[in-house]
Amino acid sequence: xxxxxxxxxxxxxxxxxxxxxxxxxxxxxxxxxxxxxxxxxxxxxxxxxxxxxxxxxxxxxxxxxxxxxxxxxxxxxxxxxxxxxxxxxxxxxxxxxxxxxxxxxxxxxxxxxxxxxxxxxxxxxxxxxxxxxxxxxxxxxxxxxxxxxxxxxxxxxxxxxxxxxxxxxxxxxxxxxxxxxxxxxxxxxxxxxxxxxxxxxxxxxxxxxxxxxxxxxxxxxxxxxxxxxxxxxxxxxxxxxxxxxxxxxxxxxxxxxxxxxxxxxxxxxxxxxxxxxxxxxxxxxxxxxxxxxxxxxxxxxxxxxxxxxxxxxxxxxxxxxxxxxxxxxxxxxxxxxxxxxxxxxxxxxxxxxxxxxxxxxxxxxxxxxxxxxxxxxxxxxxxxxxxxxxxxxxxxxxxxxxxxxxxxxxxxxxxxxxxxxxxxxxxxxxxxxxxxxxxxxxxxxxxxxxxxxxxxxxxxxxxxxxxxxx
Amino acid sequence: xxxxxxxxxxxxxxxxxxxxxxxxxxxxxxxxxxxxxxxxxxxxxxxxxxxxxxxxxxxxxxxxxxxxxxxxxxxxxxxxxxxxxxxxxxxxxxxxxxxxxxxxxxxxxxxxxxxxxxxxxxxxxxxxxxxxxxxxxxxxxxxxxxxxxxxxxxxxxxxxxxxxxxxxxxxxxxxxxxxxxxxxxxxxxxxxxxxxxxxxxxxxxxxxxxxxxxxxxxxxxxxxxxxxxxxxxxxxxxxxxxxxxxxxxxxxxxxxxxxxxxxxxxxxxxxxxxxxxxxxxxxxxxxxxxxxxxxxxxxxxxxxxxxxxxxxxxxxxxxxxxxxxxxxxxxxxxxxxxxxxxxxxxxxxxxxxxxxxxxxxxxxxxxxxxxxxxxxxxxxxxxxxxxxxxxxxxxxxxxxxxxxxxxxxxxxxxxxxxxxxxxxxxxxxxxxxxx
Numbered sequence: 001x002x003x004x005x006x007x008x009x010x011x012x013x014x015x016x017x018x019x020x021x022x023x024x025x026x027x028x029x030x031x032x033x034x035x036x037x038x039x040x041x042x043x044x045x046x047x048x049x050x051x052x053x054x055x056x057x058x059x060x061x062x063x064x065x066x067x068x069x070x071x072x073x074x075x076x077x078x079x080x081x082x083x084x085x086x087x088x089x090x091x092x093x094x095x096x097x098x099x100x101x102x103x104x105x106x107x108x109x110x111x112x113x114x115x116x117x118x119x120x121x122x123x124x125x126x127x128x129x130x131x132x133x134x135x136x137x138x139x140x141x142x143x144x145x146x147x148x149x150x151x152x153x154x155x156x157x158x159x160x161x162x163x164x165x166x167x168x169x170x171x172x173x174x175x176x177x178x179x180x181x182x183x184x185x186x187x188x189x190x191x192x193x194x195x196x197x198x199x200x201x202x203x204x205x206x207x208x209x210x211x212x213x214x215x216x217x218x219x220x221x222x223x224x225x226x227x228x229x230x231x232x233x234x235x236x237x238x239x240x241x242x243x244x245x246x247x248x249x250x251x252x253x254x255x256x257x258x259x260x261x262x263x264x265x266x267x268x269x270x271x272x273x274x275x276x277x278x279x280x281x282x283x284x285x286x287x288x289x290x291x292x293x294x295x296x297x298x299x300x301x302x303x304x305x306x307x308x309x310x311x312x313x314x315x316x317x318x319x320x321x322x323x324x325x326x327x328x329x330x331x332x333x334x335x336x337x338x339x340x341x342x343x344x345x346x347x348x349x350x351x352x353x354x355x356x357x358x359x360x361x362x363x364x365x366x367x368x369x370x371x372x373x374x375x376x377x378x379x380x381x382x383x384x385x386x387x388x389x390x391x392x393x394x395x396x397x398x399x400x401x402x403x404x405x406x407x408x409x410x411x412x413x414x415x416x417x418x419x420x421x422x423x424x425x426x427x428x429x430x431x432x433x434x435x436x437x438x439x440x441x442x443x444x445x446x447x448x449x450x451x452x453x454x455x456x457x458x459x460x461x462x463x464x465x466x467x468x469x470x
Numbered sequence: 471x472x473x474x475x476x477x478x479x480x481x482x483x484x485x486x487x488x489x490x491x492x493x494x495x496x497x498x499x500x501x502x503x504x505x506x507x508x509x510x511x512x513x514x515x516x517x518x519x520x521x522x523x524x525x526x527x528x529x530x531x532x533x534x535x536x537x538x539x540x541x542x543x544x545x546x547x548x549x550x551x552x553x554x555x556x557x558x559x560x561x562x563x564x565x566x567x568x569x570x571x572x573x574x575x576x577x578x579x580x581x582x583x584x585x586x587x588x589x590x591x592x593x594x595x596x597x598x599x600x601x602x603x604x605x606x607x608x609x610x611x612x613x614x615x616x617x618x619x620x621x622x623x624x625x626x627x628x629x630x631x632x633x634x635x636x637x638x639x640x641x642x643x644x645x646x647x648x649x650x651x652x653x654x655x656x657x658x659x660x661x662x663x664x665x666x667x668x669x670x671x672x673x674x675x676x677x678x679x680x681x682x683x684x685x686x687x688x689x690x691x692x693x694x695x696x697x698x699x700x701x702x703x704x705x706x707x708x709x710x711x712x713x714x715x716x717x718x719x720x721x722x723x724x725x726x727x728x729x730x731x732x733x734x735x736x737x738x739x740x741x742x743x744x745x746x747x748x749x750x751x752x753x754x755x756x757x758x759x760x761x762x763x764x765x766x767x768x769x770x771x772x773x774x775x776x777x778x779x780x781x782x783x784x785x786x787x788x789x790x791x792x793x794x795x796x797x798x799x800x801x802x803x804x805x806x807x808x809x810x811x812x813x814x815x816x817x818x819x820x821x822x823x824x825x826x827x828x829x830x831x832x833x834x835x836x837x838x839x840x841x842x843x844x845x846x847x848x849x850x851x852x853x854x855x856x857x858x859x860x861x862x863x864x865x866x867x868x869x870x871x872x873x874x875x876x877x878x879x880x881x882x883x884x885x886x887x888x889x890x891x892x893x894x895x896x897x898x899x900x901x902x903x904x905x
Contacts, residue, residue: 013545049567052539052562072509092512103510104503395831468904470843
């Protein structure tokens, strides 16, 4: 497999950045710079047209972080001055320090020695691929979906690939990475009577345009599923036994004990989880991880946006909460060791404690055994969205498709949409079976509240639990 | 930079049209924990969003157009610029979409009204904003846990190969805040709030925080949402705007072109029922709203369009491409809307027993299917004189099931997407109790 090339632009500006950091080191006890040069493309084919352009995730810029008298400030920009870079950066940082006279004083930011370079693997280079052939593949996939029935009034297929390139420089660190992720989706809208239903199927991974083959192969089943959704009714509200698919399991992990253990939430007193470290929060069947290291999906990297090396963090072990996910600043405040989870939407955004690849560990049962164990309940598939509540441990998951289970078998009845809610420890403690399947999906984005989007993946096995559905 | 891009396009020689949007942004950000400034940031960026258009011919001899949209960074080298244009032309050249025109030079955007942020560095406005946001805290029975405050000045210029050359500048402010309430023997609770603004409207900012502080105190005393079969649901504030924003979604030209709209032009969005008649106008500007814009991304100078008149979908709005595909004159992509008031006062809507939805974990309204719902973080069960705060459970429903039955308040307010009724009453919704 070929490996991603490092950014020629970043390599060309690296000497200026190193010089600037060396100069500024005399003025600020801590100084670092993250430089980014990420490029991407996306193609979208609909019945009426083909659309193409750069990905919205493209970025090229710089963010300098400095600490003085305990205060921490940052200046982000994307134009390099003609003159001395260090002087221009100081002119941006110093007014921020003046405005920070009453700001929180942190212990000294740490800058231990670290170096390294990572080039991610991929199959088919999206940037070298013929755009017409790529869009032809998407066109075949979407046409196959729409041809399945006149009730499918719209279908589209799209693909997006990003080559992420970053460079981190501090007096003690010089890190670089370049890797490629791709995602694709089939979307369909069906109409029957007065009802309209929308369906999607996504694909993702640290890969290139080999993903297009997956899209085409999935079209027939996706069309059948869309027609099935047109027959969906609304669910009778209540508490049910549920079997979650790996996507939903991952979103449960992400919302329940992903956001809830981001340690910047600990620092603000916004997360109840800090009171439960070392205590039981879930069924003994539950072991949960987050890590940019350890698995390969869209949340994988060598170092985070604060220059900390990626790790794999065991969040829950056999039902007991054991660790949080830290950015450098909140780790400093709390006296923790950063876990390499300091991430930014882009160079011009702040770094927060964020998830990477978040998942439950697989168990020993089969999917069929989970379904067979349910007297009456629902197999929940295709997560639409989720929202966290780290303070009060509520949870909301919106699912596109629920399949009725009666006496251990799928009855054929489907419902849509389904809002799943509950109290997080109750939902996790009610997990009684975990399948041996394991898959991760990285086609979604994660927001902090309603902004600051970063690429993540989530997943795991099928799990059986109880939730309130409405 | 614009001249360098123009020259590179000319040198490439294969481009049949182009559009370039230059955006220069300067911003200040404050992150507060409690009352303490946790960290401060400044951001200075320039971006150049270029679209190249390449024309061709389809198998039937009809003129076609392909387009590729790329973002150019100010640090791009001449070689990278030439290569990017070459790659964009290659991708656009293979597309055989129906041909459409670019925006033509036309009306000059009206002079922008003065703004209270003008005439001083952005950083000097931050203290006043912070003071306004924290003012309601005292005596509220709740407190601000943390707050993030952003203020950006953005200058935009749009030029295209047809001679469009429009420019304007505006402020974009945003605050996100978390409020807590606690009492002895009760678990501390939190609620999320956010406000977008483009003017130093201190009163509006204070009111938004005050509302959330009151709601936090109410949530602290809330009981689990009980079973309330058959009760209508009253939506207020931004939740109401999100709900009737479904009708704004139905006015999109792209959705009509792609046949995903629920309604055709000339069709009634209502039905037999006792709901209010929908009157909706798409508009470019609301005072203090950061979505306001004199032009859309094509450079079309915007003016209001009456889209839904007497309950009937009369006109669409959208970019030049989709309006052209549908055979309509340019309306531009209007970012905001006005909804006419309903016939009932809010007090009338509140008079019958109902469940009022005040805050969700993440309220959604699907513009395609009409489905709406979310987990309830705070509601009020109102039965006669009794108003009980409730929490938990969920509310789901469909605008399709409620067609012709949604009642709108007579009182109007300004929200993040519109000026419209302060409340709306939805008769058909499913409430899943908390326990």
